[in-house]
Amino acid sequence: xxIAEVFQRYFIDPIKYNQGYNIVNTLTYALILGLASxxxxxxxxKLNIKYDNAFFRALMPYMxxxxxxxxxxxxxxxxxxxxxxxxxxxxxxxxxxxxxxLITHKLFEDWQKVFLYFGWSLVGIEGLLLLFNIDKVxxxxxxxxxxxxxxxxxxxxxYLLSKKIWLVKENSYLFYAHFYDATTxxxxxxxxxxxEQHVVPRYLMELTGTAAVMYLLKFAVxxxxxxxxxxxxxxxxxxxxxxxxxxxxFILGFAPGTRNLLRMLMGx
Numbered sequence: 001x002x003i004a005e006v007f008q009r010y011f012i013d014p015i016k017y018n019q020g021y022n023i024v025n026t027l028t029y030a031l032i033l034g035l036a037s038x039x040x041x042x043x044x045x046k047l048n049i050k051y052d053n054a055f056f057r058a059l060m061p062y063m064x065x066x067x068x069x070x071x072x073x074x075x076x077x078x079x080x081x082x083x084x085x086x087x088x089x090x091x092x093x094x095x096x097x098x099x100x101x102l103i104t105h106k107l108f109e110d111w112q113k114v115f116l117y118f119g120w121s122l123v124g125i126e127g128l129l130l131l132f133n134i135d136k137v138x139x140x141x142x143x144x145x146x147x148x149x150x151x152x153x154x155x156x157x158x159y160l161l162s163k164k165i166w167l168v169k170e171n172s173y174l175f176y177a178h179f180y181d182a183t184t185x186x187x188x189x190x191x192x193x194x195x196e197q198h199v200v201p202r203y204l205m206e207l208t209g210t211a212a213v214m215y216l217l218k219f220a221v222x223x224x225x226x227x228x229x230x231x232x233x234x235x236x237x238x239x240x241x242x243x244x245x246x247x248x249x250f251i252l253g254f255a256p257g258t259r260n261l262l263r264m265l266m267g268x
Contacts, residue, residue, distance in 0.1 A: 020197035041244045051243045058112045061119030066093035067258035068126045074268040077133045140267035146187040154179040181257030182214035
């Protein structure tokens, strides 16, 4: 099999025919994400941009921007192209976000506010797109009947775990984000007939017969990753790099969870 055939089979066809992920593209995308994150980290450090609460808040609308845009694509409000579905939409939103960050940082003294407001204005445009195409959406509020109680149980579970496990206590926002994502997957797959696109979660769901396994998977991955990161920090590794990685980890939980929830609410 030639390079062109491999690329077609493992990268183009899964997007074109909505086949989900496979081992090859999953590992490739993970590698690209890692390298891109490291590159962004080095640029932001050179610009002396700190990863404080204000910066984190300023990023929130851009996380919602990608999730909302992906849901609007599923609802056929935004045309389905290679740039409006995964992984293209991640590249598109990253380009918008990073460009806005660099431009506002260079031109404005109070750049974080401008960056924040610009992000929310883009989300507002998506909201208008939904409003103007409301006839294309068949809202399904039944989702909330499952989501609200399960999300509440998940949040309480994390709170109780934070009383017993130090890593959970110190990184509770990461567990909240990923349990939120796990809840949307659980609701979608077990109660509403959706299917899981990612390789490992799909295998575990088939093995156990329930998407509730996502809670255990998320918890195990986070605990192992955070434990290793703590060990690296103790060996005098760059604490700012660890904080940046945690920010990326949060995005990887919050953004897909928001896309899942919006998609289900739109009934698509």
